[in-house]
Amino acid sequence: MRTPIRSLTIKRAGITVCLCLIYSLSYSQSLSDNFTSDFNLTGDEIQSQPEDEKWPSVNLSMNLAGFLLTGPVIQADFKVAKSTYIGAYYVYHKLGLFAGKLIFDSDITSFSPKSMGAGIHAKHYFKNGEKQNSWYCGIYLGYSYNEARYNSGFPNETVERVNDLLIIGSGGYRWNFGEHLYVITGIQMGVAYAYDDKLYSSYTLNPGTGLFVKEETLHSDYSGDIYPYPLPEITLGIDF
DSSP states (O other), X not given: OOOHHHHHHHHHHHHHHHHHHHHHHHHHHHHHHHHHHXXXXXXXXXXXXXXXXXXXXXXXEEEGGXXXXXXXXXXXXXXXXXXXXXXXXXXXXXXXXXXXXXXXXXXXXXXXXXXXXXXXXXXXXXXXXXXXXXXXXXXXXXXXXXXXXXXXXXXXXXXXXXXXXXXXXXXXXXXXXTTTEEEEEXXXXXXXXXXXXXXXXXEEEETTTTEEEEEEEEEEEOTTEEEEEEXXXXXXXXXX
């Protein structure tokens, strides 16, 4: 037989346990709501990141149109701020269809494989949205060395060596395809300053024997000349 005091104690204990369970469930629900709210806020913050942060960090490309004129141009661009990039380029003049005529302004008979150039450049795109097509402008500063021969293999053979400093402006439009591919079409136009441009005779006449001896002597100095340096742009690139 239960005593009234013991029965009352058991009831009180039961009520206390129920209250604790209700409080515990209420507190757990509150924590769950707060976690969900924080998660949603984090998602909103991710979605509200500045659009310029979504532009690729690195661009690697080749100007295929260079094969038609001064030679193919390989470029690497690195993002420094928003949609602005700086980088380096390399151009191989030997593979340019009209590079010899442009640089030497005459009919050469041999164009040296040592003819090439390199430098730095900066580019800025005018739209900051992720993967948006965009106009761009840029500037190039570089150096090139070129060497060619006239009348190769004959006594009147001459060789010309040209060291140029280049400054080039560029502009065009970029189309983005898929996740990482892009194409740029445009134009690059600048000038080349030939700070060292000398023409050498390859052979000299030996008065004693009457024979030509292979020996270079300075023939003419054209240093200081400035000539235009145009280049169409059809660039194929990949970004990361």
